[in-house]
Amino acid sequence: MSAGGGFRSGFACFVGRPNAGKSTLTNALVGEKVAITSSRPQTTRHSVRGILHRADGQLVLVDTPGLHRPRTLLGERLNDVVRTTWAEVDAVALCIPADQPVGPGDRFIAGELASLGRTPRLAVVTKTDLVPRDRLAEQLVAVARLGEESGTPWDEVVPVSAARGEQVDLLADLLLARMPEGPALYPEGELTDEPEAVMVAELIREAALEGVRDELPHSLAVLVEEMLPREDRPEDRPLLDVRADVYVERPSQKAIVIGKGGTRLRDVGTRARRQIEALLGTQVHLDLHVRVAKDWQRDPKQLRRLGF
Numbered sequence: 001m002s003a004g005g006g007f008r009s010g011f012a013c014f015v016g017r018p019n020a021g022k023s024t025l026t027n028a029l030v031g032e033k034v035a036i037t038s039s040r041p042q043t044t045r046h047s048v049r050g051i052l053h054r055a056d057g058q059l060v061l062v063d064t065p066g067l068h069r070p071r072t073l074l075g076e077r078l079n080d081v082v083r084t085t086w087a088e089v090d091a092v093a094l095c096i097p098a099d100q101p102v103g104p105g106d107r108f109i110a111g112e113l114a115s116l117g118r119t120p121r122l123a124v125v126t127k128t129d130l131v132p133r134d135r136l137a138e139q140l141v142a143v144a145r146l147g148e149e150s151g152t153p154w155d156e157v158v159p160v161s162a163a164r165g166e167q168v169d170l171l172a173d174l175l176l177a178r179m180p181e182g183p184a185l186y187p188e189g190e191l192t193d194e195p196e197a198v199m200v201a202e203l204i205r206e207a208a209l210e211g212v213r214d215e216l217p218h219s220l221a222v223l224v225e226e227m228l229p230r231e232d233r234p235e236d237r238p239l240l241d242v243r244a245d246v247y248v249e250r251p252s253q254k255a256i257v258i259g260k261g262g263t264r265l266r267d268v269g270t271r272a273r274r275q276i277e278a279l280l281g282t283q284v285h286l287d288l289h290v291r292v293a294k295d296w297q298r299d300p301k302q303l304r305r306l307g308f
């Protein structure tokens with residue numbers, strides 16, 4: 001795909017409303033679960049990167065949190081992270097689900113993207129498996145129009161289904177073609193440069209949010225305090241001790257996370273442990289504590305401690 005046949009490498013990021021399918025698409029491109037997916041919005045708080053290695057180039061994918069109207073210090077920080085990421089990448093792709101009308105959220109992001117200058121901008125219509133062909137055609141027209149209305153037409157409009165793996169390779173080709181010529185940025189085999197502790201914390205957070213129907217997402221954070229191999233274990237059966245704190249804002253939320261008689265927290269621990277074991281390929285002993293960090297969303301010191 002690269003003009004002149006040279007190796008290309010660079011950074012691309014997916015943006016879009018919560019639940020647009022960014023994490024799933026990152027996984028489909030990279031071929032392994034590195035970003036955290038969930039049917040609940042705004043689970044991707046950290047810039048989780050997946051790296052696509054090919055014979056003709058290397059694409060480093062940055063998965064950003066959703067951009068939204070800031071109401072708290074946390075919201076502002078998240079938006080700053082998004083903008084900083086945009087300024088540093090070689091291409092940005094706005095993801096819009098095929099089964100949702102183009103809305104004010106998409107217009108807001110498209111408008112912000114129009115101010116990026118020369119950074120290539122693509123639009124990806126995701127989840128194409130969810131709609132019939134005629135609706136998909138209408139959505140492609142609406143998305144193209146969104147680009148024109150924002151002042152800068154898209155460089156490409158690409159329909160994909162990450163769930164079915166349809167058009168995922170084409171998207172990789174189109175992104176890679178826009179990367180600058182240059183050597184690989186990361187050694188082969190490296191899928192993500194997120195510290196393991198952050199990924200482990202995300203898995204615990206995902207498990208803790210599962211099935212909680214109220215407004216917990218923005219009030220819940222996880223901090224991994226310790227990850228240590230257990231001593232005195234046979235070499236072929238290592239065990240990793242993981243100690244983590246689940247932070248909530250209020251005692252009432254603590255009660256929700258723990259559940260009656262602690263049953264819910266036990267389930268969360270079991271689910272998270274299985275995921276961590278799958279991620280790290282080792283047996284894990286998970287020690288979870290729920291703590292109330294009052295108004296942590298507004299306290300810069302707490303935010304830093306939690307990785308923001």
Ligand SMILES: Nc1nc2c(ncn2[C@@H]2O[C@H](COP(=O)(O)OP(=O)(O)OP(=O)(O)O)[C@@H](O)[C@H]2O)c(=O)[nH]1
Nearest residue numbers: 019020021022023024038041042044127161162163
């Ligand atoms: N049918 C179908 N569902 C998809 C596809 N891609 C993503 N989904 C589903 O859409 C939901 C949201 O996907 P995510 O990848 O977590 O979305 P996201 O944009 O990363 O969401 P945030 O982390 O909240 O920003 C999940 O339930 C996915 O399983 C797809 O190609 N087809």
